[in-house]
Amino acid sequence: MDEALRPREREQEARFAALLEALRANAAQRDLAGGHAAAEKQHIADAGLLTLAVPREFGGQFGGNGVRWSEVYATIRAIARVDSALAHLLGFQYLQVASIELWGSPAQRADWLQGTVEHRWWWGNAVNPLDTRLVAQPDGAGGWRLHGRKGFCSGTYGSQMMTVSAHDPATGNPVFAVVPTARAGITVHDDWDPIGQRQTDSGTVSFDNVEVRAAEVLQRPDTPRATLRTLVSQGVLMNLFVGLAQGALEEARAWVLANGRPWVNAGVSHVTDDPYLQQRFGEMRVQSLAAAVLADRAAALLDGAWDEGEALGAATRAEVSLAISEAKIVAHRAALEAGEQLFEACGARATGAALALDRFWRNARVHTLHDPLDYRLRDVGRHVLTRELPEPTLYT
Template identity: 50%
Template sequence: MASILQQLHLPDPLAIATALAERLAATAVERDRAGGHPAHERALMRESGLLTLSIPAEFGGQGADWATVMAVVRLLAKADSALAHLFGFHHLQLAGIQLYGTKLQQRSLLTAAVRQNQFWGNALNPLDKRTRAVASPAGFTLDGVKSFSSGSVGSDWLTVSAWDEQANAALIAVLPTSQAGVHVEADWDAFGQRQTDSGNVHFDRVHLPNALVLQAPGQAPTARSTLRSQVAQLIMTNLYLGIAQGAFEAARDYTLEQARPWFAAGVDDAIDDPFTQHRYGQLWLTLRPTVLLADEAGRQLDAALGRGDALSARERGEVAVAVAEAKVLAHRAAIEISNTMFELLGARATSARFGFDRFWRNARVHTLHDPIDYKLRDLGRYALSGRVPDPTPYS
């Protein structure tokens, strides 16, 4: 059966993403070294048309399924995982509108996102409760700060969460980044993922109208709306997988073109060294099951979203298991391959001109987003008793 993209005769997003990734790769090492705000590269993403990829066709978007969006994240991450992060988290905010918003909110916000080719950022960090919401007749007043606000610098709109002390619960809303009282601070200084625009966002008596509140404080989520965390986790899975694939391909190319065999190997070419072949075989077997599980998790996510309001808590939990499986393997693959590659390539490969260290630094920083041990706990519970993960912003 033809996809919605084929039915609408839209360009192939994977072909577009491949071309975009090539352009990002050309400057990735230099930009990683410099850090800062990638304004030019964000403009390239806008020009690519890929910012509307996940928006349903009824609102003017391309209506791609999440398996396709994840494939684009993975392609971009092979070249530049920081820009892939920006792209993935842009679509995560659009997913939140579709999962939390009313039909009117979806039509208004998503149609505008298409018409204005908007770039969305994140100020939702659920563990950071420093932003407070005080109810007023016309909505809420927001005060405080949000950390780890990926994509906030240079964004057009933000998804925001804020803690309502009176309700003892959080709200989820959206705001224009240019809203009076919103100040985005470009102060991200981690040693990896340097161009994710993930600084702090400050709110100083910001007016939040009721019309922009997607989920009111204390509003009970549906099984379907809690799939937002699975969209987020699967974006990270494909981000890590892209890093692993990028590191593997960079190592393989270097081995083929520049590496020298160890003198004791008794061979003239590094690729004929049996220990080198053995190690690449191990890395290949680290990648292959990760790809298969990530793809399967994407299909399960799409199927669950297709169930709509009929989705059960158990069905939602099965998606969380599939995503956790893929994420744990992708986490391990990104760390292992980005580290092991140096043992295969030798001392010359540590030269700064290659920038191979960026794969490990990016993987190490981003895989700390939420603890892998709790994914393993969830999978252990499922394996032992069939218990599916409890819905949280991380599971």
């Protein structure tokens, strides 16, 4: 390593460690309160994390000898251990950046990716082609007018820019674009109130005759590389689950060491000598470790596919998709199981509402409903039996 880089890297590591500690310190209180985490989002921006996925040619940190998806996902996972809602926000920031990198023209990429670095934009997500309530009407000049609503718009509240998909009723196809969040006719509703992931700013956005200029329309190429956006997004979710499993394990350990007592029939004097407690922590560790290893494998395969650029073939892309499904299945289960086993390990006193230790299970439960586990298992099982690889879809 270049010695001149060491002080800078140490400074970045120190800022990141301080950020994690700050997020962990008030995560329970913020989870109970819900709403918009403006101060914490500012801390994330100040830590230099908004541009992690922006290519180096535009002033960011991604590509070349810099950051790869493996490092991006490691960052998301580390934040998810202490606050999966804000890890979700940051992960979707990276997803919108990847969307522009994959679907944008050279001029669009230069404009919006450099703008992300120069203006420290937070990006919101209003891309969900399954939600066809938002309608696009051509304006006759290569642009569109948007009318309707979009739900589950992660990160839009408090954002400066957003990606959006709308339904073209004339063709039945989606229209993808980038618009400033403050554009006339856009209203971001603060109506996100789920049982978990309560600070992801994922409410509804309404569009009233919103202008989309021709230069703002994204042209999604019909290539395997263009479909990597789906895999980037699934990698974000996969690593949220891994982080949740690891975070639940860490919180359970900390609680037991500080407050635990051996069960009356254990025959030991110290809680850490309780054999059944040891077994429980062993199970949690094995599950979270298996999820992490498979997630790392999938990220490495994504790195390789990304590096192929436009030469990426459909078969290689499908192999990455399969690996992500395999990892996501295990991570899905590990996150839910760890959130449940936390209480078996910690006991009744850990159920105090102010502690909000149930947030690990609640956050995992909300996010693991993003797409059905059964269909991922079907894809994996079909591949085992027939060697058939998954086709690109909105979720694979």
